[in-house]
Amino acid sequence: MDAPTVSRDFDVVVIGGGHAGAEAALAAARVGARTACVVIDPAAIGRMSCNPAIGGIAKGQLVREVDALGGAMGQVTDVAGIQFRMLNTRKGPAVRSPRAQCDRVVYNREMARRVVEAPGVEVVAGEAIELLVEPGASGGSRVRGVRLGDGSEVLAPAVVLTTGTFLGGRLFAGEWEEAGGRMGEAGAARLSRSLLALGLELGRHKTGTPPRLCRHSIDFDRLEVQLGDDPPQPFSFRTGRLDIEQLPCWITRTNAETHRIIARHADRSPMYRGRITGVGPRYCPSVEDKVMRFADRDAHLIFLEPEGRDLDDIYPNGISTSLPPEVQEEFVRTVPGLEGARILRHGYAVEYDFLKTHQIRADLQVAGVDGLYAAGQINGTSGYEEAAAQGLMAGANAARAAQGHGPFVLDRASSYIGVMIDDLCRVNPDEPYRMFTSRAEFRLLLRSDNADRRLTPIAEELGLVSAEDGERTGRKERRIRAAVERLRSVRQGERTLEELLRRPEVEIDDPAIAAALEELGLAADEASEVEAEVKYAGYVARQAAQVDRMRRLEARSIPAGFDAASIRGLSNEARDRIARRKPLTVGEASRLPGVTPADVQVLLAALSGGR
Ligand SMILES: Cc1cc2nc3c(=O)[nH]c(=O)nc-3n(C[C@H](O)[C@H](O)[C@H](O)COP(=O)(O)OP(=O)(O)OC[C@H]3O[C@@H](n4cnc5c(N)ncnc54)[C@H](O)[C@@H]3O)c2cc1C
Known part of the structure; x- marks a missing residue:
């Protein structure tokens, strides 16, 4: 290759402008880093590869946490949303999750605008083809930037990889197969080779998408309607209220005839023919x-x-x-309501490289390559x-490292973000990892209403x-504390209102409780937080x-x-795992597979200077 044409210096380079890349670039810039966002096609920043829906069970909690940390996803959803629903309202507050169907064009445009206009972010159009490294302090490598397809170099002491489904991406439908990151966009094979050359281990995953149907070809009169909540609750703690007209969704079902056609042709699906070897998400099957x-x-x-x-696509x-x-x-035309359906774009699967996560540390840094961070589908x-969520954390950590500050790690008790990153560090997911409420052991504490x-x-x-934002959250905290105190001090007959609210059949809008709280002027979400805190106080104290x-x-x-190899008393497996993974804390070490409670005691003693 010819000598590089240009080389530019930044504090942080983010490779990719998807959901991870956009939050990474914005977070790095918010903490003061001069940030480059290198993306193959800047118009695709924030593009939604699959359904334009944000949130859902446990995922909604993640978005609220991203929002509480100043991220853009919740606010962009509030701008682009066309239907908002709170899921699981009949279940406990721990598992209530917001979800919104969005306008994919508006979402893409709004996220791209925010990244392009963010002070401190420069969008660089180009394909990153190679990581530039130099020898690192700890015997491994240290990243110093990336080389782009045109030979130019973008330099920074911290680089965040957020390449989504693009690394070594291949697209499939029936017998058709082609290289690509997603439909209509080229993949990025050269960067995969650069990662392998650094000694990093990659695996293969796959995912897929359905055909898109033309709205005018569907007979909606025959279908069950699903409406949004009235009033809709915004995603972002920073959005006052949503004044929008919501659109309906509809429900239909496959039937025996649909299944007969699919079964007859199943061997033409690339998965069944063994052409896709990557593992797909079990919870989101084709x-x-x-x-x-x-x-x-x-x-x-x-x-x-x-x-x-204003789109025709369903x-x-x-x-x-x-x-x-x-x-x-x-098969689509066998489904009630879809007898005359026209397909605008056909469904397809994508198979791509990902970074095996035993190489990821709690700050999302890649072990063995100092200054290299990874977030998202990769x-x-x-x-x-x-x-x-990972993008925000990786961007903030990359910026902090470039500024000489220590890592920013959230623990499992603070957030779903902490649960997810800890899970990723501990085990290599054997299928694409998705957040579920069941993954969080402290879910009564990790509600979507209290993320701020x-x-x-x-x-x-x-x-x-x-x-x-800090002051707004402080005011909310004080109002909730005052409300709980009020319920504790006001009596109704034998018992306080706090005791009354603990009874399963009593809710926060009980007349006596509502009257006692009236003058505090709580917003609806604050009232539901008061209810959760009072009703579940016993569990919450145990979890605390x-x-x-x-x-x-x-x-x-x-x-x-820290030299784990020299610690006598550690089991061989623990010694090996700790030496390889280099956990940042004893907590992180304690969750590595093969590290026993006895190893943890030895480790604590060694760190205290004991034997
Ligand atoms: C066909 C399909 C179906 C999917 N179905 C589902 C589903 O059903 N459920 C679900 O939860 N998720 C699904 N997903 C996944 C979902 O789209 C991703 O989880 C999400 O987009 C990941 O965000 P990301 O930022 O990691 O990557 P992406 O959104 O893929 O963004 C990657 C970005 O990196 C850029 N990029 C890549 N390589 C380079 C390079 N070398 N140089 C510069 N820029 C680069 C790209 O241009 C893009 O901007 C699907 C994805 C696809 C493609």
């Missing part, structure tokens, strides 16, 4: 997978969701497929929300949110005690040059 694996089921639900306010949620186009046409996760109270004070200290124990271990940091 329709051919569902039909073949659950042969006893005579119907599968399909949610028909608009992709935008997303049929539930029939992701990589069957040949003519088979997609045939870390073996799936989903916009998982990507955005949990995280905004920390974010304010790091410069991730404005002082105004476990959190205390866990945090004592998390607080014991392991110094950078």
